[in-house]
Amino acid sequence: MNIVFSAISSPYWSAYTNAWMQKDLDWxxxxxxxxxxVWLFICLVSFLVLLFSDRIYHLWVGDKVEIPFSLSLLIFIYMSVFTFGMIFNVxxxxxxxxxxQTIxxxxLTIIYIPLVIVLIQNFKLGLKSIPIALLLISLYTVIIAPIQSRKILNGTAKGIFNH
Structure with missing residues (x-):
């Protein structure tokens, strides 16, 4: 999901720069x-892959590793959030x-490891703590990035939103 969406969205960086310099906000x-x-389509395909993940894992690694569906679901949700944020971050x-974004x-990077530790020790979430923590710190991408993008496009970005 991440690789496919990154490959699709990355070329937009230079295209956005060009459009921004030309003030082509409609584009x-x-x-x-x-x-x-595109993101919705990729999420749909990824969800279908998720539904068959147990069979895919079996073909990939056989019976040597058991990956709980809940872990796959959490990673799917995290990837969905992360790739959604790419639309605006790019x-x-x-x-x-x-x-x-830098701040x-x-x-969030500083918070990540302690958050994983808290989720493991206090909530006994084990390996699931990693995608849960990633998801929590990635909420930036679904909250702040779209707001900043909208403010920049509408010409209302001020202060930290405009630097």
Whole structure:
């Protein structure tokens, strides 16, 4: 999911930069809408893969490793959130207004390991703690990145949203 969506969305970085410099905001908004449709399609295909993940794992590694469906589901949810954020992060990055993203991701990176430890020790979630923690710290991508993107496109980005 991540590899496919990254391959599709990465070329948009330079295209967004070009459109941003030319003030072609309609193209940028249209491109984001198209990427959302592509993202939905990739999520649908990935969900179908998830439904058959036990068979896929069996073909891949045989009976040597047992991967709980709940772990696969958590990774699917995390990847869905992470790739959704790419739609907006690629645009924000193309404008060079990355201060908010840099600060947020630095803080979240520092929080990640202690969060995993808390989830393991206090909630006894074991291996599931890793994708749960990734999902929690990736909420930046579904909350802040779309807001910053919208503010930049609407010309209302001020303060940290505009640096």
């Amino acid at each position: 940028i908004k249209s491109a984001q809408k198209k990427l959302i449709k 645009f924000v990055n193309s404008t060079g207004k990355v201060l908010l 947020s991701l630095t803080v």
